[in-house]
Amino acid sequence: MSGLRLVRVTRDYPVRDGVRPALQPIDLTVRPGEFLCIIGPSGCGKTTLLNVMAGLDRQHGGSLTRDNPDAVTSCMFQESRLLPWLNVRDNLAFVLDGPLRAQGDLIDEWLQRVGLEGHGRDYPHQLSVGMQQRVAVARAMIVRPDILLMDEPFSALDELTALKMRTEVLELCDELGATVVLVTHNPLEAVYLADRLVVMSGQPGGILQTMDLGHLGRPRDPDDPELWRVSRSAVSALTEAAARQPASG
Amino acid sequence: MGRLASPLFRLAGLLTLVLAWLALSRLVGTQMVPGPVATFGFIIREFERGALQLHLAATMYRVLIAFAVAMGLGVLTGMLMGLHRRVDELLEAWVIAGLSIPRLVLFVAAYLVLGLNDRAAILALMISLLPTVIVQVREGTRAVDGKLVEMAVAFRRSRLEIWHRVILPQLMPYIIGTARTTLSLAWKMVILAELTGRTSGVGYQISFYFQMFNMPGILAYGVTMMILLAVVDLVLMGGLQRWAFRWRKPVGGVA
Numbered sequence: 001m002s003g004l005r006l007v008r009v010t011r012d013y014p015v016r017d018g019v020r021p022a023l024q025p026i027d028l029t030v031r032p033g034e035f036l037c038i039i040g041p042s043g044c045g046k047t048t049l050l051n052v053m054a055g056l057d058r059q060h061g062g063s064l065t066r067d068n069p070d071a072v073t074s075c076m077f078q079e080s081r082l083l084p085w086l087n088v089r090d091n092l093a094f095v096l097d098g099p100l101r102a103q104g105d106l107i108d109e110w111l112q113r114v115g116l117e118g119h120g121r122d123y124p125h126q127l128s129v130g131m132q133q134r135v136a137v138a139r140a141m142i143v144r145p146d147i148l149l150m151d152e153p154f155s156a157l158d159e160l161t162a163l164k165m166r167t168e169v170l171e172l173c174d175e176l177g178a179t180v181v182l183v184t185h186n187p188l189e190a191v192y193l194a195d196r197l198v199v200m201s202g203q204p205g206g207i208l209q210t211m212d213l214g215h216l217g218r219p220r221d222p223d224d225p226e227l228w229r230v231s232r233s234a235v236s237a238l239t240e241a242a243a244r245q246p247a248s249g
Numbered sequence: 250m251g252r253l254a255s256p257l258f259r260l261a262g263l264l265t266l267v268l269a270w271l272a273l274s275r276l277v278g279t280q281m282v283p284g285p286v287a288t289f290g291f292i293i294r295e296f297e298r299g300a301l302q303l304h305l306a307a308t309m310y311r312v313l314i315a316f317a318v319a320m321g322l323g324v325l326t327g328m329l330m331g332l333h334r335r336v337d338e339l340l341e342a343w344v345i346a347g348l349s350i351p352r353l354v355l356f357v358a359a360y361l362v363l364g365l366n367d368r369a370a371i372l373a374l375m376i377s378l379l380p381t382v383i384v385q386v387r388e389g390t391r392a393v394d395g396k397l398v399e400m401a402v403a404f405r406r407s408r409l410e411i412w413h414r415v416i417l418p419q420l421m422p423y424i425i426g427t428a429r430t431t432l433s434l435a436w437k438m439v440i441l442a443e444l445t446g447r448t449s450g451v452g453y454q455i456s457f458y459f460q461m462f463n464m465p466g467i468l469a470y471g472v473t474m475m476i477l478l479a480v481v482d483l484v485l486m487g488g489l490q491r492w493a494f495r496w497r498k499p500v501g502g503v504a
Contacts, residue, residue: 054403075403081396085418085496094414095404125498143404 001177002071002146004030004053010061010204011048022048024206025062028198032067035173035180037194039187039234041242045205046183047151053181054149066147074145074178076153080132082124088135089120095139110138114168130161137165141172148173150182154189163222166193187231187238192222199234201241209237283465291469300454301473307449308474311367311442312435315374319431322375323382324424330383331390340383347380352438353445360446370442377438378431385430389423390416421493429486436478 006028012019023045030036038046051057052064054075074095082091092110093101111117114134124132133153140148153169154162170193173180184190190197197211211234220227267285274284283291295301330337330344352373359373393416401411443452451470458466 056399056403073403073405075400077396077400079396081400083397083415083418086414087496094401094406123496125496139404149403 001032001179002066002068003032003034003179004028004147004181005065005067006049006053006062007065008062009049009052009064011045011052011057011059012061021204023052023060024202024204026205026207028207030179030181032179033177035170035182035193035195036198037190037196038181038183038198038200039185039190039238040200040205040208041238042185043203043205044200045203046200049200049205050149050151050181050183053147068146071146072143073147073149074140074143076136076140076148076150078152078155080124080129080136082132082135082139084124087121087123088116088127091124091135092139092142095143106142110142113141113172114138130157130165133157133161133165137169137172141176144176145178148178148180150180152184153182155185162189169193187234188222188227191216191227191231191234192220197230197234199237201238208241209234281464283468287465288468288472291465292473295466295469301470304449304451304454304470305473305477307447308436308439308443308451311371311374311450312432312439315371315378315439316428316432316435319375319378319382319435320424320428323379323427323431324386324420326379327383327386328390328420331387331393337387344380344383347376348384352377352441356442356445365446367447370439370447374435374438374442378435381434382427382431385423385427386420389420392423393419425486425490425493429482429490432486433478433482436474440474 006026008025008027009023010021010025011023012021014020026049038049040046048057052060054073082088083094086094088111089104089107092107096103096106107120108117111120114137116131116134116138119127119131124135127135133156136153140150150169154165157165166189182190182193191213194213197213198207199209199211200206201208211230213230216224216226216230270282271284274282279287292301326340330340355373355377356370359369359376363369363372397415397419398411401415406414439450440452440455443450444456447453451474454470455467458464458470
């Protein structure tokens with residue numbers, strides 16, 4: 001288990017006549033074992049911030065530290081990003097190191113946990129989008145991550161599948177004790193999953209509001225009116241911030 | 250019908266080709282265009298006296314060496330040009346020059362500089378193939394899916410593993426496609442090289458029978474080359490392609 005600390009993190013992109021800032025200086029601490037959701041409108045820098053946390057973008061300002069420098073980080077993306085030339089088993093083995101790769105039992109165990117036993121030899125194109133995303137869940141979890149970073153992992157799924165997978169991912173993260181940062185467009189999804197909600201806005205993106213959702217307890221019912229109320233207040237904060245900003249493309 | 254339809258259509262296509270050949274032979278006369286029976290009879294006679302194998306082996310030797318070197322160098326250079334803009338800018342003029350230079354000029358220049366030997370023929374052949382390989386592999390490298398690379402980086406995979414498991418499989422369609430094109434180009438180019446400056450090989454034999462005005466001889470070697478190229482392309486390269494892309498969704502297939 002490991003937390004994350006971001007101090008005055010910025011990211012500028014070079015443009016023809018200088019630089020375009022994508023992130024305002026951001027200070028954020030993600031506590032060990034916490035499930036943090038980031039919501040915000042398109043283009044506010046949510047994915048940029050997640051890429052910085054994942055180490056995919058190293059051209060940022062400020063500092064990023066992990067409580068445990070050896071923490072295992074894992075990712076889930078909007079699309080499954082499975083390697084199409086590897087079958088399901090080999091896609092899982094791909095993220096494992098050395099001796100673990102040869103452990104067929106471990107792969108079997110995770111295939112079973114995501115309900116894909118019997119599909120180990122299938123290639124990604126032989127699976128539905130929902131099944132592919134289940135493989136991506138297994139791939140993210142099989143490394144037993146200390147930190148799990150997810151970028152809109154349920155947005156490509158139909159609502160019924162997404163609802164089921166949210167619950168499953170929540171249970172798996174809880175079992176592994178992983179620290180989770182999830183970026184989403186969906187305020188209700190964020191309120192259903194998160195211990196804490198970060199609302200981002202603007203271009204360049206900054207943190208507009210942080211909402212502690214501990215009072216909602218666990219497990220949560222997606223139809224709980226309190227979830228809807230909290231989600232609406234997050235949307236209101238976003239709408240007000242958007243109204244204060246000049247219109248942009 | 251289903252499963253049988255495909256081979257039947259292929260057989261029908263081949264049959265029309267043979268019929269067209271027969272018709273042409275009848276139309277212009279067997280002296281000008283010998284029919285299939287006369288041509289294959291000549292091929293058998295050439296085989297029995299050992300000439301066919303000898304000249305085919307000489308041609309294949311030249312083709313295979315030039316092809317292997319062009320593929321090795323071309324894949325490497327193409328990948329470097331696709332990955333690094335500066336390398337691309339530096340070598341762009343060379344590639345354009347290589348693509349546009351008349352092949353005959355290359356062979357004549359090589360023979361003048363290096364002499365009438367295999368070294369010159371193979372070098373000129375290799376140079377004539379290289380730009381095609383470079384361009385196709387460069388385009389393939391540019392088309393690599395960055396999201397898959399990003400995924401591998403996010404899971405802390407080593408650089409070597411990213412190349413081996415993520416980038417190379419994406420380049421394989423381009424490499425195998427290029428290999429097929431290049432090999433067929435090499436077969437055609439080598440005839441030119443042998444015609445202009447060698448004393449062995451299929452090209453030389455065609456030139457020899459041309460001087461004798463021996464149409465069955467010319468056709469026999471031409472047809473043998475065609476059959477050989479078709480077998481190599483369909484069986485060897487096609488088989489390699491099917492094996493390398495066994496993971497692909499079949500066209501018209503359902504997930």
